[in-house]
Amino acid sequence: MGWTYEQQNRLQREVDILNQYFPSFAFVYIGSQLCMEGWLITNSKNNYKIRLYVPKDLPYSVPDVIITYPTQLKDYYGRLLVNLGASANMHLLSPIDNSPKICTYRSTNWNANITFYKVLMKVRIWLEAFDGHLKTSNDLDYYLKHQ
Amino acid sequence: MIDKSVFLQEEQIKSLFIDLSKNRHQGLVISMDNDSVFHAFTEVPVVIPSGKEYPALFIVHETIEDFIKEKKKDASLIEGIIIHLFIVDNVLKTQAFFYKKDQKKINCIVKFIPEKSELYSRSKGLLEISVLENKTVGIVGLGSGGSPIAVELAKAGIGKFVLIDFDRIELSNVARHVCGISDLGRLKTLAVKDLILNKNPYAIVNTFEIDVNEYSQVCTNALSNVDVIICASDNDKSRFLLNDISLKFNIPAIFGRAITRAIGGDVLRVRPHKGPCYNCLYSQDIRNTEEEISQKERQAKKFLPEYTSEEDLNSIVQVGLSSDIAPITNFMVKLTLVELSRGINSGISSLEEDLIADYYIWANRRENVYDSWSKLEYNFNKPSILRWYGAKIEKDANCMICGI
The missing domain is CATH 3.40.140 (Cytidine Deaminase; domain 2)
Structure with a gap:
């Protein structure tokens, strides 16, 4: 299935915004799945590679977002994040492609005005909270509200 | 004898x-x-x-x-x-x-x-039957919301329907659904079609047994020629799609939902490019962010995070009373008839002047988000339960869907 005219326009807008605020993000195909990949650097100077899967029904679904680097990402206790599965405390959903999937928005709170930029902003905040967790052992719930 | x-x-x-x-x-x-x-x-x-x-x-x-x-x-x-x-x-x-x-x-x-021409003769003067029998209404979602709307519209003399739902009648539906025990296991589309034909044997009813979220193109094609779209599904994803179809083909759409345990609900009318679209509503503070009711646990699960607690899940599948959903569906029927009769001199023309708002709120009980509402008692001038409130919602100039 190709992208509709409206979706193509939307993708262009998404790219225009990301070029301004998250310029490292670019389109990649993972198999037949269109994704956006790029790097985010936290205040603690940790580097994380993020992959955002462009939903086929763009802009009507929450895009899945995973952390592809560091691979084998571990929590404060040394547990692999992928082994935590869906975790409310850590704001994680079931892993995709063997990488931890970040919970950004509940689908019931999603709307078409939410851009990839906003999603990546939430990912950026999740990463700051995760860095906080690595230092303090506090769950991400300590830092983040569920939305 | x-x-x-x-x-x-x-x-x-x-x-x-x-x-x-x-x-x-x-x-x-x-x-x-x-x-x-x-x-x-x-x-x-x-x-x-x-x-x-x-x-x-x-x-x-x-x-x-x-x-x-x-x-x-x-x-x-x-x-x-x-x-x-x-x-x-x-x-x-x-x-x-x-x-x-x-x-x-x-x-x-x-x-x-009697023949077709006589069936709805008693509505003549009130509704322009000859016009309505040539109108097509598309209804997406035939649960406790969409099914009574379909039957009411058939009773009003609407002549053509497009019904879309992938689901079947289950025991848990029966208490709220217009179909009964004898319809258990049947596709909701076909069971509701029978009810429509029982009211109006001359109605033309096309059915599509699809999940609109999976078969969006089929849904788009099915609805591209209807006169009004009724959105009675239980999730936003499908509503965004229907909003899209409404805007693309310039078809008025009526969105309705009941929230947790049917303590209340809301109705939005989208008149494409003349007022707010469904997405515009999200940029306003007015929309209630309470979870809406869903008929089934498996459906609710699709739209909630995997770690949602059983308690939260249960509150969503506790769907409330049919009598609490009825005011919402009834209002949707009225808005539909107004849209279909717009500009035609009929007995309901005056409603066009009353129903100028695009967004309406209803509360059944003083609970949860409606907790602070005043008691109904003799208060006719304060917000209270069991009354409709029209809210002025502006079209969002920055809406990512209709604002571009």
Whole structure:
């Protein structure tokens, strides 16, 4: 299935915004799945590679977002994040492609005005909270509200 | 003794007089209420009434003498009904007898179910029936919201429907759904279609047994030519799609939902490019962010994070009372009729002036988000339960869907 005219326009807008605020993000195909990949650097100077899967029904679904680097990402206790599965405390959903999937928005709170930029902003905040967790052992719930 | 009645479809009977070379026609009759009410058909009807089926024989006589002669021989039918039809002085005369094994034949009073043009004659003046019968309404979601809307619109005289739902009637639906126990296991589309045809046998009903989120293109094609879209699904994803279709094809859409345990709900009318779209609503603070009700756990699970607690999940699948959903569906019906009758001089024209808001809020109980509302009591000038409130929602100039 190709992208509709409206979706193509939307993708262009998404790219225009990301070029301004998250310029490292670019389109990649993972198999037949269109994704956006790029790097985010936290205040603690940790580097994380993020992959955002462009939903086929763009802009009507929450895009899945995973952390592809560091691979084998571990929590404060040394547990692999992928082994935590869906975790409310850590704001994680079931892993995709063997990488931890970040919970950004509940689908019931999603709307078409939410851009990839906003999603990546939430990912950026999740990463700051995760860095906080690595230092303090506090769950991400300590830092983040569920939305 | 109570009179026995046999109901005949006027149009079917008329057709028997078109070709008089054949004077006997086999049909069927459904007996109800202990053989006291019969519905006879020359051919299998689109919706078969519940009851016991017997054969029916329709005999068309050229003269009254033929009828008298024939009447003496008609006992050849062991069980069933014989309906004699003949014309005297240009007036159709009828006589019907019901035969049951080992019983005397029973004389039945013949009554006619009128033709299409007469069916909704009592709504004339109030609704412009000749206009409505040519209108098509697309309904997505035939649960406790969409199904009563479909039936009400059929009662109002809407002539064409597009029904979309992938689901089947389950026991948990029955308490709120217009379909009943005898429909268990059936596709909601086909069960509701039968209800529509039972109200208006001349309605044209096209059904699509699809999940609109998976088959968006099929849904788009199915709805591209309707006059109004009713969005009675239970998730935003499908509503965004329907909003898209509404805007793309310039079709008014009515969105309605009930929130947790049906403590209340809201209705949005989208008049494409003339007011806010469904997505515009999200940029306003007014929309209640309470979880909306879902018929089933598995459906609710699709739209909630995997780690949602059982308690939260249960509150969403606790769907509330049918009587709490009814005000919302009833309001959606009214908005639909206003949209379909817009600009036409009818008995409901004045509603166009009343229903100028695009967004409406309803509360059933002072609970949760409505907790602070004043008690109904004698307060007619304060927000309280069981009243509709129209809210002025502006089109969002920055809406990512209709603002570009």
